[in-house]
Amino acid sequence: MTRSDFWTPLHVRLDHTLQQRQLLLPHQRLLVAVSGGQDSLCLIQLLRDLQPKWHWQLAIAHCDHRWRSDSLANAEYVETLAEGWQLPCHRSTASQRATSEAGARTWRYDCLQAIAQAEGYTAIVTGHTASDRAETLLYNLMRGSGLDGLQALSWQRSLGTGLTLVRPLLGFTRQETEGCCRHAQLKIWEDATNQDLTYARNRIRQKLLPYLHTHCNPQVERHLAQTAELLQADTHYLETQADNLRQQVQHPSQPKLYRPPLQVAPLALQRRVLRQFLQQWLPTAPNFEQVEKFQQLIAAPNRTRTDPFPGEAIAQVTGNWIWLLPAPRPKSPQEVTNSG
Numbered sequence: 344m345t346r347s348d349f350w351t352p353l354h355v356r357l358d359h360t361l362q363q364r365q366l367l368l369p370h371q372r373l374l375v376a377v378s379g380g381q382d383s384l385c386l387i388q389l390l391r392d393l394q395p396k397w398h399w400q401l402a403i404a405h406c407d408h409r410w411r412s413d414s415l416a417n418a419e420y421v422e423t424l425a426e427g428w429q430l431p432c433h434r435s436t437a438s439q440r441a442t443s444e445a446g447a448r449t450w451r452y453d454c455l456q457a458i459a460q461a462e463g464y465t466a467i468v469t470g471h472t473a474s475d476r477a478e479t480l481l482y483n484l485m486r487g488s489g490l491d492g493l494q495a496l497s498w499q500r501s502l503g504t505g506l507t508l509v510r511p512l513l514g515f516t517r518q519e520t521e522g523c524c525r526h527a528q529l530k531i532w533e534d535a536t537n538q539d540l541t542y543a544r545n546r547i548r549q550k551l552l553p554y555l556h557t558h559c560n561p562q563v564e565r566h567l568a569q570t571a572e573l574l575q576a577d578t579h580y581l582e583t584q585a586d587n588l589r590q591q592v593q594h595p596s597q598p599k600l601y602r603p604p605l606q607v608a609p610l611a612l613q614r615r616v617l618r619q620f621l622q623q624w625l626p627t628a629p630n631f632e633q634v635e636k637f638q639q640l641i642a643a644p645n646r647t648r649t650d651p652f653p654g655e656a657i658a659q660v661t662g663n664w665i666w667l668l669p670a671p672r673p674k675s676p677q678e679v680t681n682s683g
Contacts, residue, residue, distance in 0.1 A: 379532030382470035385520035474517035477567035585615030
């Protein structure tokens with residue numbers, strides 16, 4: 344009897360999703376990120392069950408952030424599971440604790456990429472779900488993100504050098520991954536930090552989404568995830584159109600933009616062109632206010648200029664061009680005296 348004889352509706356959905364979206368290929372070498380939580384355990388269980396059909400070469404990676412007193416025991420539990428499943432297990436332990444969620448996430452993905460590149464895996468597979476997508480959309484919405492932030496997690500993205508990050512469970516809710524683990528009799532390693540309401544994402548997960556589920560919409564997670572899916576397609580289209588327009592109006596070697604085509608373009612494309620341009624020339628990614636003050640120059644009179652951007656650059660209209668220039672150096676007291 345093969346493992347496929349035990350397929351559930353979740354197995355069928357995942358198999359269909361992989362084929363429809365072409366997320367993974369047969370015989371591919373996959374590095375699966377496993378924390379020991381319900382989402383990642385569901386992921387590795389489903390991939391193991393589908394393996395006889397797809398003929399993947401599976402391996403497990405576990406990243407220990409050292410945030411919790413039980414993190415070593417957690418890592419050893421994941422390694423024990425891998426040994427029982429006869430899968431390679433790659434463990435990474437942080438040399439020092441990350442000081443933020445963003446820092447921990449960056450370290451984790453750096454580790455996964457390093458392992459994949461060293462061992463010849465062509466895809467890193469993570470257990471992000473529709474619930475994660477809903478939480479990320481709400482988190483970014485409250486931070487004032489535009490469409491790019493609200494699209495909230497993509498099914499896959501290139502990491503360069505022939506490596507892809509894949510999130511095949513984005514159509515599954517956290518309730519479904521829990522049910523999968525229960526069906527497979529997998530012990531879930533509970534992460535106590537998920538209960539820490541110091542973190543905004545935990546407050547969204549533990550407080551906001553349950554409130555919305557109870558008082559607004561019992562399908563809130565799935566519907567928010569669907570919204571993110573719709574926004575992703577819109578964002579991709581707009582970004583492609585903006586990139587085409589930027590290549591028409593941007594000087595090939597100097598930090599300036601040709602205004603006439605921008606003046607007849609829709610505002611949505613104007614903003615995206617300016618954001619792409621500023622990302623190339625500023626030391627930090629531009630925020631909404633910086634893009635808006637740059638946008639005012641598209642139809643402004645000659646010689647109009649902005650106040651400084653990060654890096655002390657200013658934007659100035661010169662005829663049909665908007666230049667990004669170094670900010671003028673303030674005069675010294677001696678120069679002021681001499682000019683007087």
